[in-house]
Amino acid sequence: MDDDTLSRAFAALADPTRRDLVSRLTLGDATVGELAAPYDMSLQAVSKHLAVLESAGLVTRRRDAQRRPVHLESEVLGELTRWIDRHHRAVETRLSRLDGVLHHLRSTDPEERTP
Amino acid sequence: MDDDTLSRAFAALADPTRRDLVSRLTLGDATVGELAAPYDMSLQAVSKHLAVLESAGLVTRRRDAQRRPVHLESEVLGELTRWIDRHHRAVETRLSRLDGVLHHLRSTDPEERTP
DNA sequence: CCCCTAGTCAACACATTGGTTGAACAAGGA
């Protein structure tokens, strides 16, 4: 996946309101008005947040008469998980290898350690 | 985990340079100078990026004489994965349930469908 | 047709971010 999408997606999730919107959308599609209702914030502000999520590829919008139902796309979420998990595993496996080496050093007798 | 740490961590990873630093650090600890070398950017700028990663809890810094070796902490990476994965799974399972319902509607005979 | 609802667009204010440079500091080496 390209760098830009990754950056946009992480940036999108860096905002608590937007993470909240994502949480809400896991329950199903919703209109802008429905999504905005719980917040002490103008509908325009929420609309902007949705635009950010959309440009990150995290949501898409249909048209239904005047309404614009918002839909959560899980694909990008998967790509984020993969990026993080790859790095998480990389450091974990390196550490466990290091652990193995240390354990080996401890368990072998001193003669072997300084050849 | 608290909202703030989550926000900081996502924001930290929203920058390509910082993601690059994280990648580099999966290979092992490194000093600020070593980390800065590959970039066409002042050492101070890289130092700032590291400060951002540190305040997000993604890295820690030791002191070794004048050097400040940077160490990648995998814990927060794990928390990020968990947040995303939870939502990813939430939407996936909802969709598969919906799929199940649709499949059921298709496979049962028309009388059952409109009781 | 007029109006009500749902939402976007535009312009603005303000804070934060990501970079710069120059100075300061911390600690070993000659």
Next chain:
DNA sequence: TCCTTGTTCAACCAATGTGTTGACTAGGGG
């Protein structure tokens, strides 16, 4: 002790992000 190395601190700048309000557009429903 002074010099060099490695790093941070401080001030500044341009660009971006998050919110506001007011005006506009789209599409039913009386």
